[in-house]
Amino acid sequence: MSGTGAATAPLQSPVLDVERVRRDFPILGERVNGYPIAYLDSAATAQKPRAVLAALRDYYESQNANVHRGLHELSRRATEAYEAARTTVAEWIGAPSPSEVIFTRGTTESINLVATSWGSANLGPGDEILLTEMEHHSNLVPWQLVAKRTGAKLRYLQIDGDGRLILEALPGILAGGGVRIAAVGHVSNALGTINPVREIAEEVHAAGALLLVDGAQGAGHHRVDVRELGADFYAFSGHKMCGPTGSGALWVRGEVLEEMPPYQGGGEMIEFVRRHESTWADLPHKFEAGTPNIAGAIGMAAAVKYLGGVGPEKILAHEQSLAEYALEALGEVPGIRLFGPPAAERAGILSFRMDVAHPHDISTVLDREGIAIRAGHHCAQLVMERYGVGAMARASFYLYTTQEEVDRLVKGLGTVRSIFGAP
Amino acid sequence: MTDIQLNSLYQQLILEHYRKPRNRGVLEDRTVEVHMRNPACGDEIRLQLKIEDGVIRDLRFLGEGCSISQASTSMMTTILKDRSLEEAIALTRRFTQMMHGDRAAARDRALKDLRALKGVAKFPIRVKCALLGFDALQEAVRQTRSERGGTASAEAGG
Numbered sequence: 001m002s003g004t005g006a007a008t009a010p011l012q013s014p015v016l017d018v019e020r021v022r023r024d025f026p027i028l029g030e031r032v033n034g035y036p037i038a039y040l041d042s043a044a045t046a047q048k049p050r051a052v053l054a055a056l057r058d059y060y061e062s063q064n065a066n067v068h069r070g071l072h073e074l075s076r077r078a079t080e081a082y083e084a085a086r087t088t089v090a091e092w093i094g095a096p097s098p099s100e101v102i103f104t105r106g107t108t109e110s111i112n113l114v115a116t117s118w119g120s121a122n123l124g125p126g127d128e129i130l131l132t133e134m135e136h137h138s139n140l141v142p143w144q145l146v147a148k149r150t151g152a153k154l155r156y157l158q159i160d161g162d163g164r165l166i167l168e169a170l171p172g173i174l175a176g177g178g179v180r181i182a183a184v185g186h187v188s189n190a191l192g193t194i195n196p197v198r199e200i201a202e203e204v205h206a207a208g209a210l211l212l213v214d215g216a217q218g219a220g221h222h223r224v225d226v227r228e229l230g231a232d233f234y235a236f237s238g239h240k241m242c243g244p245t246g247s248g249a250l251w252v253r254g255e256v257l258e259e260m261p262p263y264q265g266g267g268e269m270i271e272f273v274r275r276h277e278s279t280w281a282d283l284p285h286k287f288e289a290g291t292p293n294i295a296g297a298i299g300m301a302a303a304v305k306y307l308g309g310v311g312p313e314k315i316l317a318h319e320q321s322l323a324e325y326a327l328e329a330l331g332e333v334p335g336i337r338l339f340g341p342p343a344a345e346r347a348g349i350l351s352f353r354m355d356v357a358h359p360h361d362i363s364t365v366l367d368r369e370g371i372a373i374r375a376g377h378h379c380a381q382l383v384m385e386r387y388g389v390g391a392m393a394r395a396s397f398y399l400y401t402t403q404e405e406v407d408r409l410v411k412g413l414g415t416v417r418s419i420f421g422a423p
Numbered sequence: 424m425t426d427i428q429l430n431s432l433y434q435q436l437i438l439e440h441y442r443k444p445r446n447r448g449v450l451e452d453r454t455v456e457v458h459m460r461n462p463a464c465g466d467e468i469r470l471q472l473k474i475e476d477g478v479i480r481d482l483r484f485l486g487e488g489c490s491i492s493q494a495s496t497s498m499m500t501t502i503l504k505d506r507s508l509e510e511a512i513a514l515t516r517r518f519t520q521m522m523h524g525d526r527a528a529a530r531d532r533a534l535k536d537l538r539a540l541k542g543v544a545k546f547p548i549r550v551k552c553a554l555l556g557f558d559a560l561q562e563a564v565r566q567t568r569s570e571r572g573g574t575a576s577a578e579a580g581g
Contacts (some may be wrong), residue, residue: 002484358490391466
């Protein structure tokens with residue numbers, strides 16, 4: 001590209017300097033099968049910027065000790081860094097207080113915590129848990145388990161042909177009076193749909209129920225404000241927002257959290273332990289049994305700071321402009337079937353099928369050209385069932401994804417057609 | 424297209440079986456049916472066999488999935504008609520060897536069309552796709568033998 005930038009002013013605003021962002025991610029310099037990696041699988045896990053890698057290294061090199069225990073200097077440093085990480089993460093999602101943020105292993109553990117702790121204390125026979133067909137298995141299975149234990153029933157909001165929740169059915173379901181909690185994804189990992197969480201929250205609250213939002217695909221891509229969203233629980237993962245694997249968090253509205261019984265027992269979560277009973281530590285430590293993933297929390301906070309520096313508005317705008325570009329470009333591939341809503345209602349996630357080749361074969365062919373996509377059921381078998389397919393291919397974008405990588409994807413699908421197309 | 428490994432993975436014979444699977448359908452007078460799914464990817468094979476006196480008299484399959492899982496099952500069915508359960512097990516063993524990169528197995532004529540799948544060995548992630556139909560076959564053999572109890576063990580002894 002020659003430098004005629006002034007003549008062709010960028011159309012989308014605000015603009016992300018992708019080339020500059022890419023320099024922060026060492027792994028993007030890798031080559032795969034002789035090609036520069038085109039990593040289009042960020043919805044599975046995001047790549048990590050130098051700032052996060054440096055924070056992990058710095059922690060282990062100059063702060064590592066156990067937290068909230070030792071009286072020595074390193075323990076003080078570790079505790080300070082861990083709690084500072086909590087404050088950073090709390091601010092990122094607009095939590096009113098860091099004491100409402102519990103560090104977990106990720107979204108899955110966050111939801112299991114709510115289902116187990118809140119669920120066992122608040123659900124009984126006749127109560128209902130409202131889920132959607134769009135949910136990731138991590139927002140389905142924990143509820144199935146607690147329903148079995150408590151006798152509660154599961155209800156489902158369905159998806160329409162364009163990958164939107166059929167919200168028209170919501171008042172009818174809530175009118176029954178049985179729903180105690182609704183658990184809904186912020187952004188669908190399989191369809192890319194950005195759900196109208198705020199509207200759902202209003203209706204759910206009006207019916208006297210609580211709302212859990214699965215923010216696995218939301219937290220690193222939007223500016224999230226849990227109070228504005230109207231959520232009572234917000235679960236998210238560090239690794240999907242440039243943080244380390246095994247890091248994550250759960251925000252719970254203070255009044256709800258106060259009443260919740262412990263999730264796991266062990267060190268760190270207690271105040272006094274006697275022979276037959278114990279008293280619990282203050283919030284949020286009551287929900288963090290055992291030595292936590294200290295480095296993970298610190299790395300997650302470093303990721304939050306990094307994303308904050310880039311600007312969440314720019315990130316979302318970039319993803320949506322890529323999604324729009326990709327929807328149009330992929331739409332022209334013969335025999336392709338695209339899933340999910342129009343670009344304006346979706347994040348940088350695009351699932352598709354081709355008439356000539358199965359998603360696995362698509363993925364294998366693309367991998368040979370250095371392009372990484374996901375192929376399979378995306379841990380969303382209810383979505384697959386809804387559309388009558390066994391698997392989908394999925395390309396997902398993040399702040400470091402370029403238009404050129406989308407072009408390579410389209411070209412790669414041409415290779416797929418040349419191999420699998422009718423002879 | 425100059426990708427040798429990819430060409431070797433997707434040989435014409437494989438694509439041909441994928442597009443026009445042999446023995447695809449329902450076998451009304453089946454004696455055993457196995458529904459095998461790969462939970463990691465959702466591929467599935469429904470294998471139906473009519474087994475009499477330890478011999479596969481006929482077989483059909485239904486399935487959904489990638490070219491490798493569907494073509495390997497199709498190729499497998501073309502070999503198994505009128506073969507004994509012992510031969511079916513031996514075929515499974517030989518094919519599995521080829522999937523693990525055994526060159527002698529890859530030249531074994533007993534594998535017939537299945538030899539076209541030898542390139543899969545270079546793609547470890549896809550080996551389980553190629554084995555899905557054989558997993559179903561093994562399960563069908565196991566069920567058939569355990570149902571017949573005493574007779575089965577007598578035959579095995581003879």
